[in-house]
Amino acid sequence: MPRAHLARRIALSVVVLVIVALVALTILAVSTVRRPFPETTGELEVEGLTGRVTVSRDARGVPTITADSANDLFRAQGYVSAQDRFFEMDLRRHITAGRLSELVGEGGLDTDRVIRTMGWRRVAEQELPRLAPETRQYLQAYADGVNAYLKQADSPADLALEYQVLDWSVPGYRVEPWTPVDSLAWLKAMAWDLKADYEDELARARLSRGGRTSQKQIELLYPPYPFDRNQPILSEQDWRPGAAASDQQAAAATPMALLKGGQGAFDATAAAMAAIPALIGEGDGVGSNSWVVSGDRTTTGKPLLANDPHLSLGIPSIWTQVNLQCRTVSAQCPFQVSGFSFSGLPGVVIGHNAKVAWGFTNLGADVTDFYLEQVSGDTYLRDGNQEPLETRRETIKVAGGSDVEILVRSTVHGPILSDAVPAIAESGDQTAVRGVAQSNRYAVSLAWTALTPTRTADAIFALNTATGWDDFRSAAALFAVPAQNLVYADTDGHIGYQTPGLFPVRRSATPGAVPGSWPSPGWDSQWDWRGFVDFEELPYVLDPQEGFIVTANQAVTASQKPFLTGVWDYGFRAERIRTLLAGSAKVSPERMVQIQGDTRNAFAPVLVEHLLGVEVDDFTAQAQLLLRDWDGNQPADKTRDSASAAYYNAVWKHLLEYTFDELPPDMAASGGTRWMIVLEQLLKDPKNAWWDDKTTPGVTEGSGEILKRALVDARLDLARKLGKVPATWRWGRLHQLNLEHRVLGTESVPGVIRDVFNRGGIELGGGNGIVNATSWDASSSGYEVTAGPSMRMVVDLSDLDRSLWVNATGQSGHAYNSHYADQIDAWAANEPFPWPFTARAVAAAQDSELTLVPPGQPTG
Numbered sequence: 001m002p003r004a005h006l007a008r009r010i011a012l013s014v015v016v017l018v019i020v021a022l023v024a025l026t027i028l029a030v031s032t033v034r035r036p037f038p039e040t041t042g043e044l045e046v047e048g049l050t051g052r053v054t055v056s057r058d059a060r061g062v063p064t065i066t067a068d069s070a071n072d073l074f075r076a077q078g079y080v081s082a083q084d085r086f087f088e089m090d091l092r093r094h095i096t097a098g099r100l101s102e103l104v105g106e107g108g109l110d111t112d113r114v115i116r117t118m119g120w121r122r123v124a125e126q127e128l129p130r131l132a133p134e135t136r137q138y139l140q141a142y143a144d145g146v147n148a149y150l151k152q153a154d155s156p157a158d159l160a161l162e163y164q165v166l167d168w169s170v171p172g173y174r175v176e177p178w179t180p181v182d183s184l185a186w187l188k189a190m191a192w193d194l195k196a197d198y199e200d201e202l203a204r205a206r207l208s209r210g211g212r213t214s215q216k217q218i219e220l221l222y223p224p225y226p227f228d229r230n231q232p233i234l235s236e237q238d239w240r241p242g243a244a245a246s247d248q249q250a251a252a253a254t255p256m257a258l259l260k261g262g263q264g265a266f267d268a269t270a271a272a273m274a275a276i277p278a279l280i281g282e283g284d285g286v287g288s289n290s291w292v293v294s295g296d297r298t299t300t301g302k303p304l305l306a307n308d309p310h311l312s313l314g315i316p317s318i319w320t321q322v323n324l325q326c327r328t329v330s331a332q333c334p335f336q337v338s339g340f341s342f343s344g345l346p347g348v349v350i351g352h353n354a355k356v357a358w359g360f361t362n363l364g365a366d367v368t369d370f371y372l373e374q375v376s377g378d379t380y381l382r383d384g385n386q387e388p389l390e391t392r393r394e395t396i397k398v399a400g401g402s403d404v405e406i407l408v409r410s411t412v413h414g415p416i417l418s419d420a421v422p423a424i425a426e427s428g429d430q431t432a433v434r435g436v437a438q439s440n441r442y443a444v445s446l447a448w449t450a451l452t453p454t455r456t457a458d459a460i461f462a463l464n465t466a467t468g469w470d471d472f473r474s475a476a477a478l479f480a481v482p483a484q485n486l487v488y489a490d491t492d493g494h495i496g497y498q499t500p501g502l503f504p505v506r507r508s509a510t511p512g513a514v515p516g517s518w519p520s521p522g523w524d525s526q527w528d529w530r531g532f533v534d535f536e537e538l539p540y541v542l543d544p545q546e547g548f549i550v551t552a553n554q555a556v557t558a559s560q561k562p563f564l565t566g567v568w569d570y571g572f573r574a575e576r577i578r579t580l581l582a583g584s585a586k587v588s589p590e591r592m593v594q595i596q597g598d599t600r601n602a603f604a605p606v607l608v609e610h611l612l613g614v615e616v617d618d619f620t621a622q623a624q625l626l627l628r629d630w631d632g633n634q635p636a637d638k639t640r641d642s643a644s645a646a647y648y649n650a651v652w653k654h655l656l657e658y659t660f661d662e663l664p665p666d667m668a669a670s671g672g673t674r675w676m677i678v679l680e681q682l683l684k685d686p687k688n689a690w691w692d693d694k695t696t697p698g699v700t701e702g703s704g705e706i707l708k709r710a711l712v713d714a715r716l717d718l719a720r721k722l723g724k725v726p727a728t729w730r731w732g733r734l735h736q737l738n739l740e741h742r743v744l745g746t747e748s749v750p751g752v753i754r755d756v757f758n759r760g761g762i763e764l765g766g767g768n769g770i771v772n773a774t775s776w777d778a779s780s781s782g783y784e785v786t787a788g789p790s791m792r793m794v795v796d797l798s799d800l801d802r803s804l805w806v807n808a809t810g811q812s813g814h815a816y817n818s819h820y821a822d823q824i825d826a827w828a829a830n831e832p833f834p835w836p837f838t839a840r841a842v843a844a845a846q847d848s849e850l851t852l853v854p855p856g857q858p859t860g
Contacts, residue, residue, distance in 0.1 A: 003143040033756075033816045036160050038083035040848045046079055047148040048141075053852040055080055058836065058845040061811040061819030066839075070134075070333045073139040073324055074346045076852055078145025078178070078541055081320065081343050085813035086149070087160035088316060089182075089344040090175065091743060096185035097121040101398040102744060105170050109396065109404060116394045117408050117420045118451065120192075124184035126453040135458050139180035142346035146178035161815055165435055165744055165753060170399040183345050184457055188526035190342075191367075191450035191482040213335075219690055223570075223677045225555045230571025231578065233485065233497060238541040241559045286311060286787055287348040287440045287553035287569055288361035289596065289771060291577055292487045292495045295798075297547045299588040302798035303489035305361030306592045307350060308789035315739040315759055315821065317809040319791045322348065322465075323837065329354075335463040338837050340791055340805075343813070347460045350793070352803070352837075356466045357489045357795040361551045365483035365501055366515075367449040369529070371413040371522035372442040380411050380443075381523040387412070411445050413522055418444040419583040445522060447529060449502040453531045454480035459500075469494055476500040477535045483564075491797050497549045499538040499556055504529040514566050525825055533562040548587075550577045570673035572602045572769040592794045593804060597830030598771040603676040604632035604648055610683055611651060614707045621713040623647045623726040636732025636765040645731035646722065649767065650714035653778045655679070658706050659690055671778030673769040731765030735776060737785040739809060739824070757815050762828050765789070772830070801841040804832035 037235035040057055053067040053076040063080050067073040081089065094100045098116035100108030127135065156163035156175050163173065165217050176672040225232075288309040295302045311318055316745035324347070339351015350360055379386035388412040394404050409416045455478045462475030472488050476498045479486070483501025488494070509527040520527035524640055541549070553569035579586060580595050608627045626644040634645035656669035659682070669675045682688050686703040693701045715726075722729045736759035740746065745758045764785055766772030774788040792806040805829045812819040826833065836845040 003116060017286070026063055033161055033814075036158060036814055037817055038080075038814075040850050043851045043853055045857075046075070046111060046145065046149065046852045046857055048075055049852060049854040051854070052857070055850040055852060056842055056846045057848045057850075058842075059307055059847045060636045060822055062321040062323070062837070062846075063811075063818075064338075064842045066327055068327050068333065070326065070335060071137060073326060073333070073335060074141040074147035076241075077322065077324065077346055078142035078147075079149045079852065080145075080322075081144045082149035082178075083550050083777050084583070084811060085316060085320060085343040086146070086281070087162045088742075088813045089146070089178070089732045089826070092186055092189065092344055093178075093182040096124075096184075096189050098394070098396070101401075101404075103173065104166070105399045106401055107748075109306050109398065112396045113406055114417070114420045114463065115841075116396065116406060116413045117270040117417060118446070118448075119150075119408070119415065120188040120450075121181065121185050123188065123267045124181045124450055127184055127455070127457070128180055130453055132458050132461075134740060135461055136180065136462060138346050139457065143180050147850045150175060150177065160761035160813070161756070162741075167202075172545070173399065177724060178344075182505060186342055186344055187456050187481065188450050188787045190450075208522045220681060220688070220690065221674075221678055223674070223681060225568050226570060226677060227555070227558050230575045231547065232557050232571075233551050233574075234318065234539050234541055234544075234557050235279065235546075236558065238497075238544045239539045239557060241539075241557070241561045241575070242537045247641055274453060286362060287364075287573075287773065288359075289552045289573060289577065289773070289789075290359035290361045290485065290487045291550040291552075291581065292359075292489045292497075293548040293581060293592075294495045295493045295582075297584075297587055298798075299586045300798035302491065302796070302797060303357075303495050304587060304589060304592050304797065305352075305357045305359055305487060305489040305495075305795040306596060306793065307361075307487070307608055307791040308773075309350070309360065309362075310775070310787055311667050311790040313737060313739060313790060314745070315741055315757065315809045316813040317790060318342070319807055321805065321807055321811060323842065324348065325842075334465045338622075339793070342806075345460075347464050349460060352468070352795045352797075352800060353464060353493050354800070355468065356463075356472060356824055357464075357797060358463060358472065359487045359793075360670075361485045361553055363483050363485050363499065363501065363556065364553060364567045365503060365518075365571070366567065367481070367483060367502065367504065367637065369413075369447045369516050370519035371411070371445045371447060371503070371504065371527075372519050373411050373416065373445050373522040375409075375414075375416070375443045382412065383523070383525050389416075404668045409443075411522060412446045413445045413453055413528070416443045416445045419671065425701060431692075441620065444519070447504075448503065449483075450481040451531075452480075452502065454478075454502065456480050462835075468492070469496055472496070473498055473540070485553075485556065487549055487551055489795065489797050493797075495549060496540065496542040497544075498540040500535075501538075503533040503538070503562060504532060505531050505562075515563050517566065518853065537562055547741055547811055548578075548581050550581070552577060570677050572673050572676065573771050573773060576600060576602050576771050589794055589802065589804065590797050593792075593830065593832060595629075595771060595805065596789070596792050596794070599634045599644075599765040599767075601634055601770055603673075603769060604630075605767055606676075607652070607655075607681055608632075608648070610703075611707060611711060614704065614710060614711060616711050620712045620715045623718070624711060626726055626729075634731055634765050634767050634770060636730065636735065636763045638730055640727070642765075643727055643729040645765075646718060646729040646734055647714060647726060649734070649783060650718050650729065652715070653783070654713045655710035656705065656778050658693060658709055658801075662690075665779070671768050671776070675778075676769060734783040735764055735767065735785060736760070736761040736783075737764055737774070737788070737828075739821075741815075757823065759809075759821050762824065764828060789827075791826070792830070793835070794832065800837045801835070803835040803837065805835045806832040 049072050051068045051072055053072055056064045065076045067076055094103045098112040100111050153159050156173055290307040291303040292303055298304050320343050322341055323338040324335050326335050329336055337348045337353040339348040341349045374381040378389050380389055392408050394406050394408055397403055409419055409649050458477035459475050462478060466472045466475055476486055479500040486498045487502055488496040490765045506529050509513045510518045552574035553570045554571035554574040584591055611627055626647050629645040633641040636644050646708045656671060660669045682690055691701055691703050691706050718729055722733055741757035745754050764774045766774035768775050774785045776783050777786050791807050798800045808821045808827050809824055810822045836842045
């Protein structure tokens with residue numbers, strides 16, 4: 001046989017073998033990926049059920065669960081949650097228990113040390129017996145449903161693809177049964193991410209160290225809320241404060257004597273806090289929009305309620321959608337409720353039932369205080385006496401490594417966080433006490449409302465079954481942590497607002513300082529918390545005269561009593577929503593959706609006026625022209641507004657960098673609404689010290705030089721990134737969302753694995769301080785979206801089946817499942833889906849049906 005012919009045959013054989021191998025690998029890969037996908041049709045036996053339960057899924061895989069008893073309803077919810085997202089549930093419980101190292105190895109140690117020190121799970125264990133008997137039953141039923149699903153799996157690989165990947169580096173992992181405490185501990189993670197104020201306390205202290213930044217400069221970075229232009233949630237006509245907490249002291253500034261004290265302990269405390277991963281979000285982008293409009297102002301004649309919580313965006317989404325229905329509503333089975341919940345938590349967190357709808361936004365409550373402790377051996381000083389420290393030893397198991405033992409010490413105030421990481425033990429000295437610098441070394445403990453056992457889980461089920469305003473307020477009274485803004489609407493036509501949560505009553509240990517704004521001497525009990533603000537003294541309103549209520553993380557009221565917090569969003573989003581609502585003669589559901597997608601930057605015209613007054617070279621002027629006649633709209637498309645938005649935000653980024661070049665990298669200007677107010681004030685003072693570039697000694701710059709530099713460098717930057725012709729620029733090309741898996745989506749994981757789980761390159765409009773709050777960090781290297789509307793919903797109280805909703809990613813947590821990412825495009829385009837609620841609407845939307853039956857029950 002000729003060699004050429006033989007070579008061709010060999011080559012052909014090799015090609016065939018390669019093709020066969022690729023086909024085999026593809027089949028194996030597809031089989032591996034599909035292995036954990038849930039059964040969504042037919043019948044399945046579920047241990048513990050007492051009757052038949054139907055699970056009807058729509059075209060996006062969202063389940064409607066229908067049962068004859070409440071226990072069967074939540075048992076089925078647990079089973080379905082595990083079907084869709086068990087790895088996410090398992091990851092969350094490992095984090096909240098301080099056991100992340102058991103799942104991912106040494107990379108979880110820093111997180112585990114801090115969470116074990118605070119004892120999140122220990123508090124959840126204390127909460128369980130305090131809950132109402134029916135709540136405990138629902139939590140147990142949910143856990144039983146999860147465990148029924150787990151028992152059907154031969155190995156973790158049957159539950160999620162993630163376990164197969166992790167087994168390569170951390171082999172031998174075994175899944176534990178789910179417990180009610182696993183569900184409760186998640187509430188601590190929510191509370192941690194949604195607290196406020198301590199970052200700013202530490203930042204002020206760090207900036208003042210050694211007198212490197214003057215008190216006047218520091219005060220400019222923390223301007224007061226602009227009540228003259230951006231209204232609070234409730235006006236003086238809506239609500240007036242009562243007498244509670246009247247002895248709380250309040251002031252506007254922190255004394256400079258205190259700021260000049262040594263701050264090593266608080267630098268280290270900030271480092272310890274950073275060891276805890278943000279499970280639902282952190283920073284300027286965390287917040288929400290929620291508003292409700294009365295029937296007198298709507299096209300439907302009944303209230304409309306909108307909500308879109310702004311949290312971190314990853315894949316799978318933070319939220320899971322569910323519709324829970326008792327076949328016959330009764331006192332024993334009172335649930336007809338639909339909305340958004342968290343995987344691992346039974347019930348519905350945000351949504352509506354047959355009578356009532358509700359939404360949340362973050363209040364930013366000041367619910368943490370640091371205390372300085374004089375520790376000596378195993379005791380600490382308390383009112384002149386040495387009291388014994390409470391101590392316990394914790395063993396952290398590390399997958400693939402040796403166990404790590406830690407000693408946790410606590411005082412009457414809470415855990416000593418200066419034990420959480422070694423750096424704190426070396427830096428608790430030179431700390432000011434009551435405004436006077438000291439040379440002593442102190443330990444630092446944390447008081448936090450979430451470390452007090454509460455009944456927040458009871459509140460969830462009480463909201464789910466509320467039938468009117470009184471029920472709603474009773475449920476809100478149980479919602480202890482995290483403190484939130486709650487909006488309300490019902491089918492009878494009422495709308496309302498309530499502040500729920502635990503708010504400490506305390507005095508400031510430092511004369512002239514806002515309560516809780518600076519660490520207190522723990523050895524003097526007069527600075528301890530003295531209980532919590534009575535619920536009846538918290539702000540609320542029913543049916544305000546204005547006909548609508550807007551909450552977007554702005555100040556709740558103009559009053560300082562009761563003291564809730566000193567940290568607000570500065571109100572640009574809220575005021576824009578108010579303007580759009582007030583400008584509509586009648587508000588329709590479609591108009592509510594349009595407002596949720598509004599991309600106008602209300603602050604931009606203020607800065608643009610100054611930017612247009614700066615003379616620049618011809619090359620820069622080509623881009624500067626984009627700002628003329630631009631109203632601040634920031635879409636992602638190919639319009640002129642998008643090109644203008646791209647240039648404006650590039651200028652904004654450079655302007656913040658050049659103006660605040662003295663700030664340390666981890667405190668750099670992020671570009672949120674606080675920085676908008678700061679820049680606005682600085683623009684009125686062109687020679688302010690903040691304008692001076694510290695990298696040019698001997699030259700004192702003013703606002704004109706810095707504005708010009710920002711215009712020029714932004715033009716050059718975008719020419720490199722987007723091309724030399726400004727008219728072709730697009731905000732969406734810069735402002736993109738990359739959805740990352742929490743464990744397997746980071747840079748430390750090989751790209752081939754990341755690509756399986758991550759989804760990215762999603763072009764978005766909006767930005768910081770905008771109703772469509774797709775936030776980005778101006779101090780980072782680019783313009784990537786860091787947080788945004790994690791879901792959107794609009795509830796129509798005239799016909800609940802005409803309500804609308806959309807999730808940020810999809811219902812499933814399984815990569816390559818058809819519902820893993822099938823809502824992303826609609827979410828990005830602000831095109832919500834119909835939200836079926838009643839049996840008729842659910843039947844019309846049904847795409848598949850699964851029946852869950854007790855073991856041994858005849859089929860059919």
